[in-house]
Amino acid sequence: MATVGLAPTPPSGSAIARPPRERTGSWPVIDRIAYGLCWAVGIGLCLIALAIVLFMFVKGIAYLRPSLLLESPAPSAIQSESGGFFDPIVGSLIVAAIGIAIAAPVGIALATWLSEYRRPTWLARTVESAIEMIAGVPSVVLAIFGLLIFSQRFLGFLSETDAGGAVSGKSFFAAGAVMSLLALPLVVGATREGLEQLSGRMREASYALGRTRSTTARRVLLPAIRPDIATGIALGMGRIIGDTAIITIVLGLTLTNEGVGRTPLISTLRGSGSTLTSYIYNNSPAGEGSAPQKAYAAAFVLLLIVLALNGLVTWLTGRGGQSEGGMLSRAFRLIPYMPDPSR
């Protein structure tokens, strides 16, 4: 056994001893072509990623000014007067915080129930497929559903109500709540992945000491898989920060974060605003602002955040060891839980 706490995995995957380099000399031509294609595709993917990152870095460094980070956006057609993207950065952070605040506890609880209790079984299987379904629902559909829910009159206290009594349904609260649905499958997936890798002996030892299942889960199992939970949360955050559809539909398209009401923090959360993604969309040729340089600068900041979260995930999963005998990182297995690419 490699590490204490990991189940002994049956030999699979890379267990075959491999020669350092493939000798393809004796292969039929068609097999050699296929082998070459594999290499080409692998290198090609690296090149695409490298091109995206390099391009954004070049453009970002060319257009990013410190003042852009500290100024609020202003409505102006002239580049020098339209301000920076301080408000969008704050907006992204607020939405991510609210989304994770909801998704993390709910996701961990759901995963614990799915892995540790699973009674009745039919319910567990239904819930499993339901979570898979949430991961598959397009975020633009989640957005219009969220708008429908949060523009109900009894939820008016979470957003702005106009003079006619119509509830707008657009606020940081609403956007954060809808966003939590994007992060939920990732948190559930990562937590379950962790729970299922724990050795059964940990549970048995805890039961033998007279602990109940809930105590075992809370005091023994969940603390043991903290890196996995953190992985899920970091991936979920990446999803939330990168989503545009939910922002434009459930948060609105205002330039600055406008409060509703007078209570300092609550007013901002009840009001509409903007995030980095909606700022980029608005400043791209597809949006109204059409200021590509600002869009590049903001996209560079957004990409930096995504890269940082990615690095965090690599670090977190590197500590916990790799699954499948070092073949694929654990975070790699979570890619399918990432809700649709629009995220």
Next chain:
Amino acid sequence: MDRHPLTPEPPRGRKRRWATARTDQRVELTLGALAVAALVLIGAMLVTVLIKAWPSFSHNGLSWFGPGGDIETQFRAMAQNKALPGHSILYFRAWPLIWATVLTTGSAVLIALLVSTLAAIFLTEFAPMRVRQVLDPVIRLLAGVPSVIYGLIGILVIAPYLDDHLIGTARRESVSYVVQLNGADVMTASLVLTVMILPIMVAITAGALASVPASWREGSLALGANRWRTIWRVSLRTARPAIVAATVLATARALGEAVMLAMLGGGRSFAPNLLDGLTALFEPVRPLAAAIFQNSEGLTIAPLGHTVYAIGAVLLVSAAMLSLAGWAAKQQFNRYGLRG
């Protein structure tokens, strides 16, 4: 209470209540209730979206899915709350949007199927350790790049390039009476979409390939098959359910992509005509999800709202079906006692 002398004492210093069997039951019930709440949420989503969409469906009947008229005019009429002459206010024919969805999703998934299978084989079989350690985070990065950045690169780099270099004047003029070509088109959109759905397909396929038992492959190698034949005949065949799952789930993701396609699909809803030959590649598209995104500001206007929710319902139902199918296909993989 008497304790056996060998039982360790509960730790001191921190006040700790040992959960009894009853609290355990309570925890189980609470967590179970939460799980049921997740189900209720899905149910509520289906029901509310369908209720909101019903007027549009009941009004247009099955012809909702059919062709008929220019979709831009229909959206504009609904946004202004004025009926088109000769039609009622809810008149809507979604065919151009559906056709656009089929084109972009279909081509992206087909290309991605081939590329992702090769990439997964490379990742699990051929790549040296060093390369694999690079490729793994690279694919995770590609999965993590926000769609708005893909859209931005597409619209500021790829589309202008196509516009300047690949679309000739003759081609432009041949269709100028219906549509303007500007580089934001089927080809750009499908190619970028391919890159966006690749990571999920590679992840599922590679996960399945990695869990094919070594002894099965060793058996094939021992019989004299080379590594490629072994992968082709043993590993890929075992992983077939996972490849199906990957394709199906990636289709669901591609269906739902809105922002990137709204940016790269060109300025208008148009059904590219395959009879135009190669020119069809350069014609604008607007799939279902992008149409929701671009009409989302008019959700409060009743007729437009019903129509947009109807589009949402179509997407929701098809994405849900695809997710379920993908989940079922992955379950099938467990038949071999493997976990993909």
